[in-house]
Amino acid sequence: MDDDNGFERLSSGVDGVDPLIQGGYPYPSVVLVAGPAGTGKTTFAQQFLFSGAEKGEIGLYITTLSEPPQWVMHYMSHFKYLNKSHIGSRVIFADIGPLLRDANPEDIIAFIDEKVAETMAQRVVIDPITVIKAFMGKEYRPFLFDLVNHLKNWRAVTILTGEVEPGKFYPQEVAHAVDGVVLLTYEENEGARRKYFEVLKMRGTNHRTGKQNLTITSDKGIVVLSGSF
Ligand SMILES: Nc1ncnc2c1ncn2[C@@H]1O[C@H](COP(=O)(O)OP(=O)(O)OP(=O)(O)O)[C@@H](O)[C@H]1O
Ligand SMILES: [Mg+2]
Numbered sequence: 001m002d003d004d005n006g007f008e009r010l011s012s013g014v015d016g017v018d019p020l021i022q023g024g025y026p027y028p029s030v031v032l033v034a035g036p037a038g039t040g041k042t043t044f045a046q047q048f049l050f051s052g053a054e055k056g057e058i059g060l061y062i063t064t065l066s067e068p069p070q071w072v073m074h075y076m077s078h079f080k081y082l083n084k085s086h087i088g089s090r091v092i093f094a095d096i097g098p099l100l101r102d103a104n105p106e107d108i109i110a111f112i113d114e115k116v117a118e119t120m121a122q123r124v125v126i127d128p129i130t131v132i133k134a135f136m137g138k139e140y141r142p143f144l145f146d147l148v149n150h151l152k153n154w155r156a157v158t159i160l161t162g163e164v165e166p167g168k169f170y171p172q173e174v175a176h177a178v179d180g181v182v183l184l185t186y187e188e189n190e191g192a193r194r195k196y197f198e199v200l201k202m203r204g205t206n207h208r209t210g211k212q213n214l215t216i217t218s219d220k221g222i223v224v225l226s227g228s229f
Contacts, residue, residue, distance in 0.1 A: 007204055010122065010157045013051025014044060016224030020199055020208040025157045026179060027122075029203070030148045032129075034162035034170035035184030039195060040214065040222050041161040042072070043079070044184065045125040047221050048159055050082045052123045053090035060121035062112065064131045066097025079221045092119050096126075100135045105143040108132070109150055116154050124151065129160040130171050144177045152179075170200070179203040184214065197224045 001009045001023055009024030018024050025031055033041050049059030063072065069087065076082055087093070094115050099108055116124060133140045151158045160178065162171045166186075175181050181200040186193055196211040213225040 005204075011051065013047045013049075014222050014224060015220060016212070016226060017197070019226070020212070020224070021180075021202050022205050022207070026202070026204050028152055028154060028156055029179040030151050030158045030160065030177075031180035031182060031202075032160050032162050032170060032174050032178045033182045033184065034164055034175070036164055036166045036168075036186060039184035039186050040216055041163075041184060042127055043076070043216065044222055045127055045159045045161055046076050046079075046082065048157075049091050049123050049125060050086060053086035054083065057090070057123060058119050058121045059086075059091045059123040060094060060115055060119050060125070061091060062094045062096055062115065062124070062126045064096055064100065064126065064128060066095055068095075069093035078218055080218060081221060092121070100132060105136065105139050105146065108143070109147055112147070113150055116151075116156060121154075122156050124154075124156050124158040125161070126158065127161045128163045129174060130163045133171075133173070141173050144173055148177045175201070180205075185211070197222075 003009050003022040008027040009022065010027040011024045012018055033044055035041050049061055052059050073087065096108060096111060099111055136143060160174060162174050164170060169183060170181055180202040183198045183200055185196045187196060195214040197214040198211045199207045215223050
């Protein structure tokens with residue numbers, strides 16, 4: 001899909017998000033989805049992949065946590081709208097956990113490149129990118145820039161999920177390298193904790209600013225409700 005400027009866009013797969021970003025993510029691009037534990041990063045990323053699969057697009061889910069696909073899907077299976085029959089055909093799982101122990105940045109990038117080439121994925125997720133930091137030290141920042149540059153050479157949109165400590169907005173090293181930054185937050189408001197969605201940065205996009213309400217339900221997964229705060 002093209003926006004008004006003829007920019008190609010790829011739908012986010014999350015209700016309420018595309019209208020905030022001129023119809024979808026710039027295609028190709030690399031987008032960071034950042035938030036503290038349990039704010040919905042993995043769910044957000046899975047919706048991106050499975051909604052693409054519904055349209056015949058290929059999605060690649062790369063975990064850095066050595067979680068078997070069955071385990072990731074165990075939790076996702078509560079979301080009835082995710083069509084499990086796409087797994088292994090249009091949603092492919094890969095694990096870079098074992099590679100991280102050797103922490104050779106070139107090998108990690110080569111592995112990811114190979115997987116994208118092999119699957120011809122238009123939608124890629126690396127979940128979470130931030131654990132790689134612990135294995136890399138000083139090489140982490142150059143690694144991120146190399147990785148993002150490699151990913152942008154593919155006809156794909158990549159979501160990198162970023163874990164942050166409560167009170168922090170996003171992992172800085174990643175935020176500078178990517179084209180887009182989206183925040184999922186969990187805040188106390190009038191005595192209740194609520195979840196919010198916010199677009200901080202989206203290159204080439206006249207995006208909405210401000211926090212938007214976010215809900216998670218079994219029926220629809222994540223839905224973003226417009227109305228800024
Ligand atoms: N069926 C459901 N209905 C409503 N909310 C749900 C449902 N399933 C999960 N959630 C919410 O989603 C959260 C988990 O989302 P998810 O695993 O995507 O978060 P995450 O940001 O990836 O977390 P982590 O940083 O721990 O990986 C749960 O903590 C819960 O608040
Ligand atoms: Mg997660």
